[in-house]
Amino acid sequence: MANFKQKTFESKKGTTFLFQHPGVRMVSKINDQSKNKHGVLSEERMSELMLKHVIVQPKRTIDDFEDYSEYMEVVNKAYAFITGNDEEEQSDDNEEGSEGQGQA
Template sequence: MPNFKQKEYISTSGAVYTFQHPGVRTVSKINDGAKNKHGIVSEERLSEEILKHVIVQPKMNIDDFTDYKEYSEIINAAYTFITGMEGEQSDLQSGSGE
């Protein structure tokens, strides 16, 4: 099995998380599995898959979070990591997104 890229992420609250890229096929499966029958992404499904396959430390589930802001930040950061979109958001905000 390949050794996938990992990243340490420190949330605004100071909590430390380790993200691991699960591979392109799994990212594709996460995206597909997170959609309902109308093709709309379900936040809960997407979060469950990210917590299962991407956030490797600490192992958590949605119910472990007590603060929605922290939960949202971590899920969004992990999704940005696995989709290769890191840095693009800040580039777009600063106007240097070329």
């Protein structure tokens, strides 16, 4: 069995979460299962799947979040992590940081 990568993420409220990549097949299943019969993304279903399969610590449900903004921040970051979009954000940040260092 493959060794899946993990990443820690700290929300703006200061809560630290551990994300674990569930594998390419599960990411594909999450994308498929998150859509309704018309192919429209269901926020609630996507969130439930992210909380179940990707956000491994602390284990939470949608109802455990006290405010919507933290809930969406965590779910969106977890989705960016499993789809590889968080790496693009990091490389953009690194490029901006290195450009700024060269100017004095």
